[in-house]
Amino acid sequence: MRMARTGEATAGVARGVGTGCPVGAEVGGGGAVVDQNRRMSDGSRVLYIIVCAAGPAGSVGRLVGLAQNAGWAVQVVATPSALAFVDVGAIEEQTGRPVRSRYRKPSEPRSRRADAIIVAPATYNTINKFAQGIADTYALGLLAEASGLGIPVVVLPFVNSALADRVPFRRSLEQLRAEGIRILFGPGGSEPHAPGTGGDLVDTFPWHLALRATASGRRQTTHQER
Numbered sequence: 001m002r003m004a005r006t007g008e009a010t011a012g013v014a015r016g017v018g019t020g021c022p023v024g025a026e027v028g029g030g031g032a033v034v035d036q037n038r039r040m041s042d043g044s045r046v047l048y049i050i051v052c053a054a055g056p057a058g059s060v061g062r063l064v065g066l067a068q069n070a071g072w073a074v075q076v077v078a079t080p081s082a083l084a085f086v087d088v089g090a091i092e093e094q095t096g097r098p099v100r101s102r103y104r105k106p107s108e109p110r111s112r113r114a115d116a117i118i119v120a121p122a123t124y125n126t127i128n129k130f131a132q133g134i135a136d137t138y139a140l141g142l143l144a145e146a147s148g149l150g151i152p153v154v155v156l157p158f159v160n161s162a163l164a165d166r167v168p169f170r171r172s173l174e175q176l177r178a179e180g181i182r183i184l185f186g187p188g189g190s191e192p193h194a195p196g197t198g199g200d201l202v203d204t205f206p207w208h209l210a211l212r213a214t215a216s217g218r219r220q221t222t223h224q225e226r
Contacts, residue, residue, distance in 0.1 A: 047072040047214065048114040050139045053081035054121040054158040055198050056205035060086060063120060063207040064094050070211065075111060077101065079126060079139045102138050114151055117142065118210045121158035121190075124169060130155075130181075131172035147179050154182045156210040157190050164192035182213050 047067050051057045057078075064074050076091050078101045088099045097111075104110065119126065126140070135141040146153050155176065163169055164185075173183050184190055189209060193201055 044073045045071065045115045046075060046112045048075050048077055048117045048142065050077045050079070050117060050119045050122075050126075050142065051082045051086060052079050052119070052121055052123040052126045052139075052158075053085055054123050055085075055202040056121040056158055056207075057082050057085035058087070059202065059205065059207075060120070061091060061094055063118070063211065064091065066208060066211050068094075073112075075100070075114070077139050077142065079137055100138060103141070113149070114142070114146075116214045117146055117151055117153045118156065118214060119143070119153065120156035120207065120210045121205060122155045123157075124159050124163040124166075127155065127157060127159075127176070128168055128172045131175040147181070152180075152182070152214065154184065154210050154213045156206070157183070157185045158198065158205065159185070159190075159192055160195045160198060161192040162195045184209050184213060 049060060049063055049067070051060050060076065064076065067074050074095045075097050076086075076095060076099045078086060078088075078099055080101055083099070083101055086099065091099050100111065119130075129136070129140055130143045133144055135144040143153065145151075157164075159169070173185065177183055184206075185192075190206060
């Protein structure tokens, strides 16, 4: 993972990381940024990628690239703990959008509502909170409303076998699936790994499975902003 230089980190603060403020040409000044901002305003499908604090988070740019190639405009949302795992400056340059991690202030512009949401890598903590309807972060607040808004959600976990065997976790998966949430865990998805081996699996995390499972149809909506 490319580490952000001091100048990049400072620029990230100036752009309002996690605030929902538009970044425009400040992010990278290149055509990719202009194209992504145009996608966010021209009616293109909007994919929210919610990133949790797990090893593969540092490579979320791979999923961003796959989604962009498939025609999605991408908004990355990080849980507060996940901010330490991702290169915020690089992701903002890639998407042309700020990485959001908190609710916007009343004076800040709204983001387009998602047409679909991917949670990856999804952690034990986030999955359990999602199932229980807890909304104590911006990311969880988005997930809490998603089903009621008809937004398809795909969850790609990164959980070790010791946690995956816990009854609360298994119950959470059942509850989410019962609500129509697509959980890619087990055969054909992300497999639980042995405790202490997660670092060896970061490079093989199956980002592509999440995108493949994401509903490709455009959600009929007025795109009321959040």
